Amino acid sequence: MTGIVVLGSTNMDLVVYAARTPKLGETVTGREFRTVPGGKGANQAVAAARAGGEVAMIGAVGADGYGERLRHTLEASGVDTDLLRTAEGPSGTAHIVVDDEGGNAKVVIPGANGTVTELGPGDEALIETAGTLLLQLELPLSAVQSGADAARRHAVRTVLTPSPAQPLPPELLAAVDLLVPNEHEAATLTGVADPRSAAxxxxxxxxxxxxxLGAAGSLYVARDAEPVRVPVPRVTPVDRTGAGDTFVGALAVALGEGRPMPDALRWATAAAALCVTRPGASTSMPYRPEIEDA
Structure with missing residues (x-):
């Protein structure tokens, strides 16, 4: 049995570090440039694997050098890539500016991710073996829906990160067990700014x-449970890229191990807090012993 299956994107992050992000029409001078394997799907897969989960990845990389590096990064973290396709053309890329406060602005080019419009051979059989399916919105919505429907058919817990935020069809939400937006995505989905009201x-x-909620932690609500608010340990942020994906990957591992939600949230929060103290996305994600010691 595969503990966690991730149906999602793989991108090469092209990261510029600068004192601040430029305004429209403005040029600023940066101090550093890096290429870092990323993509919300791959990030969640790496985070979950480093946190101790058994993880498999479904998606696509391009037939280019970035694709080779993306596949290698997943495999080096212990992620099964047998069903990670190689598509003709370029891999997905994310163009990111990180400022001195650790904040970031992004433009994502789908590349090979745009070819994943539905489940491929073997994908549903793999999902059937999982305890949890992780989904995001950097693949075409038709693929996300197909994955969620397959998980529902086989009683697999489905966790959706609704990013980048967009209106979601009722049939997709009906197949989701746990929704994990940030406060901005929650406001976009509901039209409500207050996180508690949006939840x-x-x-x-x-x-x-x-x-x-970023530096304010996280808020959990459920139909049959009391709300839970979890704070974030005080850290000095270097780069917040990948923090949300680290949180989701670690949370999936903790829930798969049967931890109660409050404990799982605290563990995932510790992982995300470690992530923001380091540059990059996949390169910043902590390993299980680090999370246990945090």
Whole structure:
């Protein structure tokens, strides 16, 4: 049995570090440039594997050097890539500016990710073996829906990160067990700025919601449980890229191990807090012993 299957994106992050992000029409001078394997799907897969999960990845890389490096990064972290396709053309890329406060702005080019419009041979059989399916929105929505439907057919817990935020069809939300937006995505989905009110609104469509609140921690609400608020340890952020994906990957591992939600949230929060103290996305994600010691 595979503990966690990730159906999602792989991107090469092209990261510029600068004092601040430029305004429209403005040029600023950066101090460093890096290429870092990323993509929300791959990030969650790496985070979950480093946190001790048994993880397999479904998606696509391009037939280029970035694709080879993306596949290698996943495999080096212990992620099964047997069903990670290689598509003709370029891999996906994310163009990121990180400022001195650790904040970032992104433009994502789908590349090979755009070719994943539905489940391929063997994908549903792999999902059937899982305890948890992790989904995001950097693949075409038709693929996300196909994955969620397959998970529902086989009673697999489905966790959706609704990023990049967009209107979601009721049939997709009906197949989701746990929705994990950040506060901005929750506001986009509901039209409600207050996280608690947004979470209560989302509960009309999904049974459980965790809203991540950046430095303010996270908020969990469920139809049959008391709300839980978890703070973040005080850290000095270097780069917040990948923090949300680290949180979701670690949370999936903790829940798969049977930890109660409050404990799982605290463990995932510790992992995300470690992530923001280091540059990059996949390169910053902590290993299980580090999370246990945090």
């Amino acid at each position: 209560e609104s989302l509960l009309r469509q999904v049974p459980e919601v965790v809203i991540t």
